[in-house]
Amino acid sequence: MPKIQTHGREKPENGICHDDSAPPVKAKTIDELHSLQKKRSAPTTPIKDGAQQGNAAFATISEEERQKLQLQLQSIRLVKHTNHSLGAYQINYRMESGTSKSKVKRHVGKYELGRTIGEGTFAKVRFAKNIETGEPVAIKILDKEKVLKHKLVEQVVVSTSRA
Ligand SMILES: Nc1ncnc2c1ncn2[C@@H]1O[C@H](COP(=O)(O)OP(=O)(O)OP(=O)(O)O)[C@@H](O)[C@H]1O
Incomplete structure (x- = not known):
């Protein structure tokens, strides 16, 4: 096999090879070297308006793409909001109480509502405590819409009058 020629190259010092392809760095002090490194790593891609408004994530994409991304972000936020504040129980409870309040009631009369302990077809059952006596009870919260829908x-009137 023919030997590979290494014209113009000196023998490696201490057996360590050097990459001589890059031009030598002309810096005499550490500060000069740092400023040269900063200049080299500066972005070369032209930045659009978005970056100037502090929206660097959308800097190199088109206006149409940016709008699409913003729409996606908004819908994700909406889903999150719905999960947190509009759980099934809360919707049912608002129907049952007949109000359009966005806040969930923590009290029903003298009862303080606790966690949900059961769920049926037309109702949810929650643990509750009589705030006067401390007596624990189970409160059934009916889904008004379902009750009316299924006539x-x-x-319901018969079962509540028996209780
Ligand atoms: N007094 C109670 N104490 C403790 N848990 C209860 C009480 N009443 C109901 N639960 C729980 O709540 C769940 C739902 O009760 P609910 O009466 O609404 O429905 P169900 O009769 O069990 O079912 P469905 O309405 O679908 O026939 C029950 O399965 C039970 O686990």
Whole structure:
């Protein structure tokens, strides 16, 4: 096999090879070297308006793409908001109480509502405590819409009058 020629190259010092392809750095002090490194790593891609408004993530994409991304972000936020503040129980409770309040009631009369302990087809059952006596009870919260839809009002009236 023919030997590979290494014209113009000196023998490696101490067996260590050097990459001589890059031009030598002309810096005499550490500060000069740092400023040269900063200049080299500066962005070369032209920055659009978005970056100037502090929106660097959208700096190198088109206006149409930016709008699409913003829409996606908004819908993600909406889903998160819905999960946190509009759980099934809360919707049911608002229907049952007949109000359009966005806050969930923590009290029903003298009862302080606690965690949900069961769920049926038309109702949720929550743990509650009588704030006067401390007596624990189970409170059934009916889904008004479902009760009306299935014409169960009479049944509900009968069962509550028995209790
Ligand atoms: N007094 C109670 N104490 C403790 N848990 C209860 C009480 N009443 C109901 N639960 C719990 O709540 C769940 C839902 O009760 P609910 O009466 O609404 O429905 P269900 O009769 O069990 O079911 P469905 O309405 O679908 O026939 C029950 O399965 C039970 O686990």
